[in-house]
Amino acid sequence: MTKIKTVDHLASIKTYEGVKPLEVIAEELNIPVAKIIKIDGNENPYDPLPEVLAALSSLKNIGNYPDILCSNLIQILAKKEKLEVNNFVISSGSDELIELLIKAYANPSDTVLSVTPTFGMISFLAQVHGIKHKAVSQQLVKKESFAHYVLDEDQFLDEANRSKIVFIARPNNPDGNVVSESFIERLVALPVLVVIDEAYIEFSDFHSLAKLVPQYENFVVLRTFSKAYGLGGLRVGYGIMPNDIRKVLVSIKQPYNVNIAGQKAAFAALSSPLVDQRITEMKKTREWFINQLKMVQNQLKNFWIHPSDACYVLLTFESPEIPKNLYEYLYSKGILVRYYSSSDMINNLRISIGLQENMVKVIDEIKLFLKGGN
Ligand SMILES: Cc1ncc(COP(=O)(O)O)c(C=O)c1O
Incomplete structure (x- = not known):
């Protein structure tokens, strides 16, 4: 054998x-x-949204394959974010977009950069695809009752200059810290693809950076229905990005990456007060x-x-x-x-x-x- x-x-x-x-x-x-x-x-600790349950119980045609582009969902998201429909890609959880971006933009000789500690999926998916992953360690600073992870921004910018893709979770997981908008603006001025993961932005008093997408060719924002919308089990996420990047991701994604239940549930969740x-x-x-x-x-x-x-x-x-x-x-x-x-x-x-x-x-x-x- x-x-x-x-x-x-x-x-x-x-x-x-x-x-x-x-x-x-x-x-x-x-x-x-x-x-x-x-x-x-x-x-999300709450019971499912009633609008989602109603949408799921009215599902028909589940024998047919789903809409490849999730057009209904994209239209409503574009309206909500005041952006163009061609700025959006819907995915099977935002995890899928992390993977698609690595697949599409990192060669084996390239480096994917993040901080540590952060969301483990970035280093995991880089490894799965045989791409080098580098993490800039944040310093733990304790002051009275509180502890903070502090990033040496200049060191990170220096590393970013030698990297192909940079992932920053904002707020960060596991600590819930939010890096400043001015730091992101310095980052996006570099020749690197900057991906801001906003999985938890709805719980933050800082606003989303999605509005910056039309200004740059190298800036992507990731969002998810798994947290604030309580659809973790249905796996729906989305990315907001320049049309050129969208076209690449759509061309390499699995066509039927988001199932009918997920598409309908996410659409319904957006209407829930x-x-x-x-x-x-x-x-x-x-x-x-x-x-x-x-x-x-x-x-x-x-x-x-x-x-x-x-x-x-x-x-x-x-x-x-x-x-x-x-x-x-x-x-x-x-x-x-x-x-x-x-x-x-x-x-x-x-x-x-x-x-x-x-x-x-x-x-x-x-x-x-x-x-x-x-
Ligand atoms: C920072 C961060 N990004 C993305 C995700 C994954 O979200 P999704 O369920 O949309 O794949 C998580 C999940 O815990 C997360 O902590």
Whole structure:
């Protein structure tokens, strides 16, 4: 028998750590699914939007292939963003656009640049395609209750000059920080493709940079229906970009990349007044949660809170044991938060913003754990 070897660049690939399905965890913990508080994947905590459920239940013609271009969805998005229809590509989650951009624009000798820490999909997809990935480390700065990752912008610009594509999540995952618009303007003046991932922009007080797209040939903004619109399971994202880049991506994407259910659901979600209400509630809960954490922090002083413009809060602890034990403690109570096993993030836990009533339970458990001398 002959064992078939993969292409060389896959020999040492680091698998992307996704989140486990809820049903699997419920069985593991012997807890009903409904009792689990899932705040590990930055997902939307609310029930599906009624407009989405209505659209899904009225689906017909699912035996036919979907519209390749998602024309209805693009039209409504173009109107909403006050841009042209030929500035949009719809994708199977914004993840797909990260991959398409790498496929279309990075040669094996090119470098894809991002910061660290950031969304793991960028380095993962660069590796999958055998493209060099470089990450500029951000410095962790602690000040009173808060911690911040600070980017050396000049160092990043210098690296960007030697790169083909630059990805910046704004707000960044995992910390929720937002880089300045003036920094992005300096970046986009360089001969590099600048991709701003706005997966969490709806939760931020900073506005989107999509309005800059018509001014540049090398500027792309990514958005998603997975977070503010609660459609993570249906996989719909979109990119806003110059027409020349759009044409390239459309020419190489899988034709039927977004299924009929996803197209209809995203269209319906855009008409729901509940979306903005829920975002407002989540921002209030985020504020409340950070204040509660600050009160705990005043007494215990063994962790720092990252101010966040997104739907999650990152906590940095003084040593790796505390986040690991806290993660395990919360897990045993059916509260799932994001634990990091990688050495650069081992002192951190990321907690997504869930429903207010659940976040009350979360803070109570955190208090119990931390006051227990851990
Ligand atoms: C920064 C960032 N970008 C993109 C995504 C992926 O979004 P999608 O579900 O649209 O693929 C995530 C998901 O967590 C994310 O954190």
